[in-house]
Amino acid sequence: MPHFDLFFKTEELRRRLEPHLRLIPSFFEFTIRTGTPEVRYFDQKDPMWKGFPFPVPEKTVYVFDDAIPARALGGGMDKRASIRVTRDDHDDEAIALRIWHEVLHAIGQPADDMAKRAGEWQSVSDRLMWTAWQSLSRSVDVPFWHRKFYEWLTERAAEGQA
Numbered sequence: 506m507p508h509f510d511l512f513f514k515t516e517e518l519r520r521r522l523e524p525h526l527r528l529i530p531s532f533f534e535f536t537i538r539t540g541t542p543e544v545r546y547f548d549q550k551d552p553m554w555k556g557f558p559f560p561v562p563e564k565t566v567y568v569f570d571d572a573i574p575a576r577a578l579g580g581g582m583d584k585r586a587s588i589r590v591t592r593d594d595h596d597d598e599a600i601a602l603r604i605w606h607e608v609l610h611a612i613g614q615p616a617d618d619m620a621k622r623a624g625e626w627q628s629v630s631d632r633l634m635w636t637a638w639q640s641l642s643r644s645v646d647v648p649f650w651h652r653k654f655y656e657w658l659t660e661r662a663a664e665g666q667a
């Protein structure tokens with residue numbers, strides 16, 4: 506089972522978001538801390554990643570706020586992840602889903618492939634709803650679908666599939 510030290514940059518972020526982590530299946534285990542782990546930065550010439558702090562120690566997740574002027578909302582790979590919380594983020598469950606998304610990346614799961622792999626993770630009723638949803642031109646990039654897809658990814662990770 507993947508175990509991460511999860512750092513909330515501030516006590517305020519921790520108070521606000523820690524209760525929502527229960528949305529993430531217990532396959533992922535977190536030791537919650539307040540503060541900043543040792544971080545490094547990606548290519549400073551890439552505007553998307555400029556100023557985006559990423560943990561140095563493995564099995565570490567860092568959740569930070571807009572006091573750090575990064576552009577990307579999240580990144581995860583190689584047993585590490587960082588998640589940014591912006592001042593426009595008012596939906597705490599959506600932030601918990603963002604954390605879930607990045608820790609899936611961190612353990613090598615294809616967290617960006619929701620639409621591409623729809624045929625694999627959807628039930629028959631999901632498929633009907635997905636089609637209806639799209640015919641109404643509604644974005645499928647919403648918590649309702651993210652959650653179902655991440656559940657499926659987590660189950661396959663638990664079964665040992667990369």
Ligand SMILES: [Zn+2]
Pocket residue numbers: 606610616617
């Ligand atoms: Zn992603």
